[in-house]
Amino acid sequence: MTTEEALRVVPRTAGAGELFQLLRDGQPRTRAELAAVTGQARSTIAARIDLLMASGLVAPAGATTSTGGRPPATFAFNPDARVVLAVDLGATHAHLAVTDLASTVLAELEAPISIADGPDVILGWVAQTGEELVRSSGRSLEDLVSVGVGLPGPVEHSTGRPINPPIMPAWDDVDVPGVLSTRLGASVLVDNDVNIMALGEHRTEWPGVSDLLFVKVATGIGAGIISDGALRRGAQGAAGDIGHVAVSDRSEVPCRCGNLGCLEAIASGQAVAQQLAAGGLEASGSNDVVALVRSGDLAASRAVRQAGRDIGTVLAGCVSLLNPSMIVVGGVVASSGEHLIAGIREVVYRRSLPLATQHLRIVASRTGNRAGVLGASAMAVDHVLSPEAIDALIG
Amino acid sequence: MTTEEALRVVPRTAGAGELFQLLRDGQPRTRAELAAVTGQARSTIAARIDLLMASGLVAPAGATTSTGGRPPATFAFNPDARVVLAVDLGATHAHLAVTDLASTVLAELEAPISIADGPDVILGWVAQTGEELVRSSGRSLEDLVSVGVGLPGPVEHSTGRPINPPIMPAWDDVDVPGVLSTRLGASVLVDNDVNIMALGEHRTEWPGVSDLLFVKVATGIGAGIISDGALRRGAQGAAGDIGHVAVSDRSEVPCRCGNLGCLEAIASGQAVAQQLAAGGLEASGSNDVVALVRSGDLAASRAVRQAGRDIGTVLAGCVSLLNPSMIVVGGVVASSGEHLIAGIREVVYRRSLPLATQHLRIVASRTGNRAGVLGASAMAVDHVLSPEAIDALIG
Numbered sequence: 001m002t003t004e005e006a007l008r009v010v011p012r013t014a015g016a017g018e019l020f021q022l023l024r025d026g027q028p029r030t031r032a033e034l035a036a037v038t039g040q041a042r043s044t045i046a047a048r049i050d051l052l053m054a055s056g057l058v059a060p061a062g063a064t065t066s067t068g069g070r071p072p073a074t075f076a077f078n079p080d081a082r083v084v085l086a087v088d089l090g091a092t093h094a095h096l097a098v099t100d101l102a103s104t105v106l107a108e109l110e111a112p113i114s115i116a117d118g119p120d121v122i123l124g125w126v127a128q129t130g131e132e133l134v135r136s137s138g139r140s141l142e143d144l145v146s147v148g149v150g151l152p153g154p155v156e157h158s159t160g161r162p163i164n165p166p167i168m169p170a171w172d173d174v175d176v177p178g179v180l181s182t183r184l185g186a187s188v189l190v191d192n193d194v195n196i197m198a199l200g201e202h203r204t205e206w207p208g209v210s211d212l213l214f215v216k217v218a219t220g221i222g223a224g225i226i227s228d229g230a231l232r233r234g235a236q237g238a239a240g241d242i243g244h245v246a247v248s249d250r251s252e253v254p255c256r257c258g259n260l261g262c263l264e265a266i267a268s269g270q271a272v273a274q275q276l277a278a279g280g281l282e283a284s285g286s287n288d289v290v291a292l293v294r295s296g297d298l299a300a301s302r303a304v305r306q307a308g309r310d311i312g313t314v315l316a317g318c319v320s321l322l323n324p325s326m327i328v329v330g331g332v333v334a335s336s337g338e339h340l341i342a343g344i345r346e347v348v349y350r351r352s353l354p355l356a357t358q359h360l361r362i363v364a365s366r367t368g369n370r371a372g373v374l375g376a377s378a379m380a381v382d383h384v385l386s387p388e389a390i391d392a393l394i395g
Numbered sequence: 396m397t398t399e400e401a402l403r404v405v406p407r408t409a410g411a412g413e414l415f416q417l418l419r420d421g422q423p424r425t426r427a428e429l430a431a432v433t434g435q436a437r438s439t440i441a442a443r444i445d446l447l448m449a450s451g452l453v454a455p456a457g458a459t460t461s462t463g464g465r466p467p468a469t470f471a472f473n474p475d476a477r478v479v480l481a482v483d484l485g486a487t488h489a490h491l492a493v494t495d496l497a498s499t500v501l502a503e504l505e506a507p508i509s510i511a512d513g514p515d516v517i518l519g520w521v522a523q524t525g526e527e528l529v530r531s532s533g534r535s536l537e538d539l540v541s542v543g544v545g546l547p548g549p550v551e552h553s554t555g556r557p558i559n560p561p562i563m564p565a566w567d568d569v570d571v572p573g574v575l576s577t578r579l580g581a582s583v584l585v586d587n588d589v590n591i592m593a594l595g596e597h598r599t600e601w602p603g604v605s606d607l608l609f610v611k612v613a614t615g616i617g618a619g620i621i622s623d624g625a626l627r628r629g630a631q632g633a634a635g636d637i638g639h640v641a642v643s644d645r646s647e648v649p650c651r652c653g654n655l656g657c658l659e660a661i662a663s664g665q666a667v668a669q670q671l672a673a674g675g676l677e678a679s680g681s682n683d684v685v686a687l688v689r690s691g692d693l694a695a696s697r698a699v700r701q702a703g704r705d706i707g708t709v710l711a712g713c714v715s716l717l718n719p720s721m722i723v724v725g726g727v728v729a730s731s732g733e734h735l736i737a738g739i740r741e742v743v744y745r746r747s748l749p750l751a752t753q754h755l756r757i758v759a760s761r762t763g764n765r766a767g768v769l770g771a772s773a774m775a776v777d778h779v780l781s782p783e784a785i786d787a788l789i790g
Contacts, residue, residue, distance in 0.1 A: 154750055164750055211630040223716065227629075232622045234718025235606040238750045245712040246746060257748060317640040317712050321618065323629025351641060353652060355549055355559055355633045 017387030028061035028074035088372030107137035127183035148376030150196035160190035198224025200375030218331035267307035308343020316351035330365030412782035423456035423469035483767030502532035522578035543771030545591035555585035593619025595770030613726035662702035703738020711746035725760030
């Protein structure tokens with residue numbers, strides 16, 4: 001939730017949970033300032049601040065300057081009060097982080113995994129490794145209030161269960177929150193990996209942008225939609241699945257989904273690697289493509305630029321439909337330099353209406369490979385710091 | 396706002412404006428029921444109900460059944476307390492309606508206009524005709540609290556000003572709310588015509604559907620996006636502008652926007668009319684196409700079905716991106732029967748991933764040519780019945 005939204009939803013009669021939203025921006029405030037913003041009585045504010053202080057979520061923030069007499073006390077959000085575990089699981093790679101309640105990373109770890117090993121093996125490993133990571137950050141499991149998890153497939157966000165996930169069929173309908181919350185003793189939120197990347201990039205780098213499209217270009221291609229300031233997941237949690245949109249004039253290329261000419265079959269890191277391998281280069285995946293481009297290989301640079309154009313064809317339609325003010329391009333292939341984004345820009349600016357592109361920026365991800373864990377952390381923190389959760393905690 | 400949302404946003408300490416949201420569903424409730432739902436004291440509820448009764452927005456709703464003694468009094472939203480004016484302006488056609496606060500139409504009228512006559516002529520006509528329509532519904536301008544307006548072009552919703560509207564250049568950056576509120580003495584909300592159609596269809600027919608895409612197929616083609624229960628307008632209010640997305644394999648057809656192969660240049664009512672006229676049929680616009688199809692003309696039916704397929708190509712991408720559970724097809728061409736929707740279904744179900752189409756319904760608009768005024772009414776009503784507006788009214 002942005003500060004603007006927080007201010008908007010605080011009615012004059014709001015309880016401690018809503019009052020706390022005002023403080024989430026980290027700025028120290030006096031009781032008088034809080035009374036002025038909310039229109040609540042000083043005595044009411046004082047009582048609620050006492051409750052929040054007792055929970056540890058709010059702490060004294062030192063004295064403010066004053067023209068004389070005893071300086072008024074200020075209070076601020078204390079993000080150190082608890083920690084969350086952020087888990088970003090890919091097909092072959094895991095990234096775990098322990099963060100405070102402001103999503104500042106306290107400890108992190110990356111490891112190779114095989115998601116195909118199934119939920120028993122992988123979630124067991126996540127629970128054990130997560131617990132060790134919490135301890136290595138100097139905290140205990142008692143401090144862990146929530147876990148955010150990103151998975152490489154469609155997830156029903158309300159239940160945290162994967163739905164027919166193509167690259168991890170053994171995970172279908174598995175109660176991921178149930179398994180992890182039993183092991184770790186904390187609430188567990190689960191979402192698609194591209195959604196949490198979009199959330200991580202948005203919260204960390206572009207919190208003031210209300211309409212943003214995050215595009216991940218890696219082994220596959222997917223998008224996460226921020227609209228009116230919030231992540232939009234669609235009816236089944238499948239929003240943003242642009243990898244299987246048909247690209248014009250290329251309908252002969254078969255895709256693993258069974259259709260022809262899908263974007264992912266033409267422009268993903270995997271597809272570009274296959275194209276380069278067919279041309280005699282040593283490339284079996286996205287990382288090889290990136291290495292070839294970085295080494296100055298012309299064929300690889302050209303192929304990545306063309307992939308950018310094909311992605312741009314699909315993104316031009318997304319721009320017309322959603323009118324974002326920013327497209328952020330992330331994923332391994334985006335780290336190969338400017339070729340990918342140059343190709344995307346070329347087509348999007350040519351194919352979209354002037355009104356939609358007038359203020360449109362197309363930029364590379366700034367959070368890089370941390371986008372996922374930052375988003376998983378933000379999702380978990382939002383859950384435990386919501387007005388309802390705070391009221392339940394201190395009520 | 397759906398009832399579910401209303402319930403969710405009412406904190407235990409909510410004021411009269413928030414309490415009122417509970418009553419917007421029209422169901423009569425007792426003070427005791429309201430106290431139970433909100434957790435507020437009976438005395439607090441009683442005081443707030445008194446304020447709402449004094450405003451006329453809430454009225455006694457008769458006695459409830461009781462097992463004995465004096466039956467408890469019930470209260471309900473009184474949508475008759477005020478009226479709003481709903482204005483749906485097209486390129487050549489205007490539809491005005493006076494509705495109550497539940498968007499029930501009390502009086503309406505349709506008239507030919509030419510939007511190109513410019514804002515002075517058209518807004519002058521709207522103000523005068525709107526005032527007469529209010530009187531003809533048996534109410535006075537004192538009862539008019541808000542005006543909702545739909546315009547056939549992009550609108551910056553926050554200011555109500557059109558932005559570079561292609562078919563109405565003289566309206567660029569005109570302060571539509573300023574002009575109309577001076578004349579009519581009420582707040583004025585303005586939006587794009589397809590957005591208000593989406594809102595009207597959603598509120599009236601599918602209020603429980605959280606993710607819905609409304610597609611208008613008429614002289615032009617556009618869409619309105621309902622996501623997580625609310626209309627999404629994008630960064631510049633240009634969201635849903637799918638008429639200029641490129642259709643695969645048809646890149647030779649020029650569009651008035653300057654690009655080639657735009658959906659609107661291939662599949663709009665205007666484009667189909669041109670194709671039929673080139674084949675020797677008498678067709679100069681959408682209405683002629685509809686008349687030909689209804690008369691059983693085979694070439695016209697075929698052309699409309701192919702238009703449906705081309706629209707389906709673009710909608711398949713929209714389905715992958717947004718994962719709606721429903722697509723509603725409206726506009727004049729949709730009234731020609733099943734051919735258009737059959738073509739759309741054919742391609743969408745073939746081109747989208749099973750997860751996204753598993754629960755997807757594609758249906759014809761039920762509100763027909765009233766979609767616009769119903770949406771304009773809903774937009775105006777939402778504005779005047781928001782918690783903040785109610786608190787300001789009775790505070």
